[in-house]
Amino acid sequence: MRCVSPMALIFMDKKHTRTPVESTMAYSHEFWENYSLFLLKQNVKKGVVSWYVLRTKQYIAEFPDEHIRTHTPHHVEQFLNKVGRESRLSPWQFGQVVDAIRILFSLALKLPWARDFDWEYWRESAKPLEVDHATVARDYSNVLDGLATLDGEERCSHELYQRYQPAIAEVVRAIRLKNYSIRTEQTYQLWVSRFFYFHKPDNVRDLNGQHVKHYLEYLALKRHVSVSTQKQALNALAFLFNQVWQKPLDDLDEFIGAKRQRKLPVVLSREEVRRVFQQLKGTHHLMAGLLYGGGLRLMECVTLRVLDVDFDYNQLHIRNAKGGKDRVVPLPERFKEALKEQLALVARLHQIDLRNGFGEVYLPEALSQKYQNAARELRWQYVFPASAVSVDPRTGLVRRHHLHETSLQKIIRRAVKQAGITKHATTHTFRHSFATHLLESGYDIRTVQELLGHSDVSTTMIYTHVLNTPGISVRSPADMI
Structure with missing residues (x-):
């Protein structure tokens, strides 16, 4: 017999199962007091329990004609999309909404689909971009902002x-x-x-x-x-x-240089990469997979657009990368299905945004002038959109930007720690590992240079130093005794 949690039994009380209509009015004051105690046992701080209860009531009230135990991930997506369009809601408040619904379905009702729902993505990706963020600053910022501080x-x-x-x-x-x-x-x-x-x-x-x-x-x-x-x-x-100034700087003579430290890039072994991946799930797992599988830089990953994905040729198009260069990188076969599901989510999200008067994405000014309707087209939407819309502080336009890169950085740091890896591994470590593992597999240096987008092969040569490190190629005398 399937084990049902005590909290789930409360939701299944006879008083509540006489009709499929579920609303906050169907639950007594005593019920919500018991639910508050349940939240405390889930380590929700006492000072915010009332807010968690309020968020749960708001969710239940959103679907008055459906029994809560029949809800699916699409119900949660629909509600979070609606809340995410409330541009006055701060990121931490949105995260609180996500966490309240997560506790409801994962811990109280223990519905099977809730274990696999990507709660972390919805909670962590609501942070809006700053005014001076690299992907939007040039079009809006006063070039002298911040120089006085x-x-x-x-x-x-x-x-x-x-x-x-x-x-x-x-x-x-x-x-x-x-x-x-x-x-x-x-x-x-x-x-x-x-x-x-x-x-x-x-x-x-x-x-x-x-x-x-x-x-x-x-x-x-x-x-x-x-x-x-x-x-x-x-x-x-x-x-x-x-x-x-057109004033050649050629009279520096010799100046004291900073002390040069020869540092090799941090590289994870294939086994360590697998261990990190085991700690990731959902959207962040997919993003880490693209960082490693395609050798992407962090910002190249978070700013991918729908039109950059080519499933037929198993390629990702990286546009206007470092140095203003475009390049093509491989799309890992093992992440194709996850990426297709992500694009399906983007399409649903975009359709809902359009129906509610939103749906516009940021485009560089030159593109937005050339293609005036492109900002509302699906192909220009970000592959990894923020879970909430945000108001541009300069123009007042409400847009859905890409998720903030710090959310992925935070998740990767935590995954590395949980995997028991002591190396100082970051999101960029996956790019280093991509290059090193390709060279280990026999690919030539020029191919790796092109995939990484390096202008000079000498930059790529650093990875050959990693492979030729004496500590790797020399057998220890302790093993010869």
């Missing part, structure tokens, strides 16, 4: 902020004319600002190579930055002098 010693006064505004805006204009990525724009903007605030010149055009040398040495000697960070600062300042 630099960290540490380089915090500037309002007077300096006003003084250097025109010069910094000039740098941003030059970057955009060259169509550099938004990440590069933000990085160069930051380093040029710090450079100005460090020297505090009355006229920035008075700065020269010796000022650059002094600043780079300050970064190495006082701030103890890494080689890559110092090089990043030099690239930004070289762009300022050479491209913006």
Whole structure:
């Protein structure tokens, strides 16, 4: 005989099974008091139990003509879609709604389908994108926002902020004319600002190579930055002098460089990848599978659109990636069915959004002007959409963006820990593992370079160093005794 939980029995009480009509009015005050005690036993904090009860009542009231035990995942999706369209609801409140319904079906009613429902995706993917997020910032942000609040010693006064505004805006204009990525724009903007605030010149055009040398040495000697960070600062300042001011930066002489540390990328073994995958489920499992199976960068994964998926050729099209390059990567056969189910979810979600006056997705300004109706077409929707719509703080438009990348990062960190892996593995580790495992399988370096989208094969060569590490190829003398 199937075991039924005490809470499920309460929902099946004779008083409640005389009619299929389920509403909050059918349950007595005593019932909800008992349910509150049940929530406390599920480690819901006492201060929010009343909110969990309220969320449960709201869900039940949404389907007054259907018995709660006949509900399916589509009922939950329908309700969460409706709640997700309430743009005034904060992400933590939406997460609370998801958690309340999860407890109802998974722990109280213990319905079989609730074990496999992707609660984690719905709870974690409601976070909206920030105004300065890389996928939307260029079209809406004031290029000088945030420059007055630099960290540490380089915090500037309002007077300096006003003084250097025109010069910094000039740098941003030059970057955009060259169509550099938004990440590069933000990085160069930051380093040029710090450079100005460090020297505090009355006229920035008075700065020269010796000022650059002094600043780079300050970064190495006082701030103890890494080689890559110092090089990043030099690239930004070289762009300022050479491209913006047309004033060649060629008189640096020798400057003290940051201490170079030779670091190899963190790579998971095939067994470790399997162990991490075992800790993941649903949408996050699929996303991790694409990161590893196609060698995708984090943002390439979260910004995939429906039109980028090609099931016939088992390919994913990565568009406008790092360096403005497009490329094609393999679609792992083992994740095809899961990806088809995800696209079916996207299609259902999009249809519901359209019926309720939403359904618009973000497109870069050039595309939105060229294809004015594209933003509401299914093919332009994100493969991994946020579970809630959000209001663009600049335009006031309500859109459904892609899920925030930090949700996947958080889940991967937790999965690595649960898998008992002590390596410092992140989402990018899957890309490193993809390249290393291809080389281990005999694929040539040029093929791997193309799949990763590297401009220079020397960048890809780092993975051959991983394979040729003496610790791997040399047999320990302890094993020869």
